Amino acid sequence: MLIRCTSLILLASLAAIASDPSTVEGAYGRLSTDKSSYRPLDVVKVKVGGRAAGDRKCRVKVADPDQRVYFEKDVDLEANQGRVQFTASGKLGVHYVYLWWPEAKKYSRYVNFRLDAETGIESGDRDFDTIYPFTHERVQLGRRDYMTKRGRFVGYISADTNHFDGIWLRDWIYTLPAYKYWEREMQCGLDRFLEVQREDGQTPDGIERDGRTWRVGLESDVEYILTLGVWDTWKATGDDAWLRAAMPKLEKALSYIRSDAKHWDAKNRLIQRQHSCDTWDYDIDGATDHGASRHVIANCDQSGYALAFRGMSEMYRYLGDNAAAERWAKEAGEYRERAMKMLWDGTKFLHHVHLDAIDHGGFDETKQLTMGNTWAMTRGLADEKQSIKIIDEYRRRQKETGDKYPWWSLQPGYPDRLGYWKDKYRLEGAYANGGLMPWVGGELARASFFYGRESYGVELMRQYADHLRRTGGAQVWYFPDGTPGYRTTNEVNYAGWGMAQWVDALVEGLAGIRDPQGQMRAVEISPRWAAAGVKEVRATARYGASEAYFSYKWAAEPASIEIEYSGSGEKAEFRVLLPAGFAPRAVMVNGTDVKFEREDVGASVYIRFQPASGTRGTIRIGRA
Incomplete structure (x- = not known):
């Protein structure tokens, strides 16, 4: 009987609570969104239900994860x-929608949604829209995740090497322009390389699964690749403590390469290497002196070290060491000038300059157009005028030769009559002696977008997209007629060093999203869709290892160009390619006129302006 009475009392109490108007939804109103997660620039639709007493008006406020x-x-x-509806934008993470009633001192209800972003291009043009997802899927086949004695090692393999179960530093870091958009484990592999650095600063070429290392004696590029790898990894991860710890190692590496007699030419104060096919790792057969002679100053090394020195300056400046930043900036500028004077021939950069006498039997090396010329443009060794000359030389030579693509390692290669190599894959027109390499095409396309040859960049990208559809991927090299080349049993058609450069050309070049300072803090946005005949685009670049991103929608109308953008950073400088014949009358950001400047690059016309906020905004470029 007592239990029954207690139950009745409890039920009566619950009924009293339920009938209390302050304990039911009608006292607070209703609030909902049409979805629980959105991408930046998605429209969020909100439904509001009034309180039971009846309301005529309410107020909706939306805040980002920091309650701004x-x-x-x-x-x-x-x-x-x-x-009511609004555009989701700003910092990634959980956002808040608040419901306020008139005269209230506190919000009545709230609901959350999640804002997230992934790298991608949506233009309605399959040539551009499929390059990144195809690369994302295929390049991950070359991802390796090892547990070594020193710790975990995540990296990406070379697509043709006998070291198929180890990581070449160069192939891995040259894949970074793609994998930075999805990879979360970017640092541990570099930690393994930094840990096995020799006391004098020399860095290995690669690390096997079991921890063993190797270094090809001819190579002079390893230390700049290490520096660029740390620089770009830090930009993507935003790990300042990791960067600070790595800087002394980079100092040692760059000190080594500029003091070791095998790699440093004290007379010209430039990096030297043994005679090789541009940046590749072998000399002429029979040259087994391991660097005792046959030295050259090669353009591939000079562009890499000039950029690495500039990177050291930028990293030190961020860390607050202005004295070190100025020291490296001075070194970068002076080094570039010395390399320019030695290697620029008026049309292109020379393959290399001999420091020791090498008789090529009447073959004129100065005529060779080398793969390093593409790096000279994208790394900043070449200026705008020089870059335009180089790009036009690539176009001229493809018309002259009729080769499938202008992706030459060397053009022309060393002729077979010289008898330099026994291996068939090293003969003229093969591998690094004149074969076609996709990474060269990707760098050429990116440079074309940077230096006023945007239509040519589009042409190259369409050729590459067609190549992917027909062949199912990209190998390390091809013969001049486009036939795939093989030299080992480990050839695969998902070469990260190759496919990554086309992602770079797509994101930085055509879509024009560049992040010079890291973490998308201060982005440079140069949409070049006018060169592609595309009318509407949605473009996003987001790092896989952090929440740094930038996203925009671009639309070309007869009377205007409309851009809506969202980002995680603070600043965004726009530099927009105008369609032919488009004369800008005004630029409005969020309905307010802003100043703009015209910039001529080759035959192309851009307008440059900077909104007050890099986080979100709506832009209208009106036609005169």
Whole structure:
């Protein structure tokens, strides 16, 4: 009987609570979004239900994960119902939608949604839209995740090497322009390389699964590749403590390469290497002196070290060491000038300059167009005028030769009559002696976008997209007629060093999203879709190892260009390619006129302007 009475009392109490107006939804109103997660620049649709007493108006506020309000609006209610919508933007993570009633001192309800982003291009043109997802899927086949004695090692393999179960530093880091958009484990592999650095600063070429290392004696590029790898990894991860710890190792590496007699030419104060096919790792057969003679100054090394020195300056400046930043900036500038004077021939950069007498039997090396010329443009060794000359030389030679693509390692290669190599894959027109390499095409396309040859960049990208559809991927090299080349049993058609450069050309070149300072803090946005005949685009670049991103929508109308953008950073400088014949009358950001400047690059016309905020905005470029 007692139990029954207690139950009745409890039920009566619950009924009293339920009937209390302050304990039911009608006391607070209703609030909902049409989805629980969105991408930047998605429209969020909000439904509001009034309180039981009836309401005519409410206010909706939206805040980012840091509780910064970025949307606020009064909403009229009809039949106690209301709707409002806004564009999701700003910092990634959980956002808040708050419901306020008139005269209230606190919000009445709230609901969350999640903002997330992935790298991608949506243009309606399959040539551009499929390059990144294809690369994302295929390149990950070359991802390796090892547990070594020193710790975990995540990296990406070379697509043709006998070291198929180890990581070449160069192939891995040259895949970074693609994998930085999805990879979360970017640092541990570099930690393994930094840990096995010799006391004098020399860095290995690669590390096997079991921890053994190797270094090809001819190579002079390893230390700049290490520096660029740390620089770009830090930009993507934003790990300042990791960067600070790595800087002394980079100092040692660059000190080594500029002091070791095998790699440093004290007279010209430039990096030297044994005679090789541009940046590749072998000399002429029979040259087994391991660097005692046959030295050259090669353009591939000079562009890499000039950029690495500039990177050291930028990293030190960020870390607050202005004295070191100035020291490296001075070194970068002076080094570039010395290399320019020695290697620029008026049309292109020479393959290399001999420091020791090498008789090529009447063959004129100065005529060779080398793969390093593409790096000279994208790394900043070449200026704008020089880059335009180099790009036009590539176009001229393809018309002259009729080769499938202008992706030459060397053009022309060393002729077979010289008898330099026994291996068939090293003969003229093969591998690094004149074969076609996709990474060269990707760098050429990116340079074309940078230096006023945007239509040519589009042409190259369409050729590459067609190549992927027909062949199912990209190998390390091809013969001049496009036939795939093989030299080992480990050839695969998902060469990260090759496919990554085309992602770079797509994202940085055509879509024009560049991140010079890291973490998308201060991005440079140069949409070049006018060269591709595309009318509407949605483009996003987001790092896999952090929440740094930038996203925009671009639309070309007869009377205007419309851009809506969202990012995680603070600043965004726009530099927009104008369609032919488009004369800008005004630029408006969020409805307010802003100053703009015209910039001529080759035959192309850009307008440059900077909105007050890099986080979000709407731009309209009006036609005169």
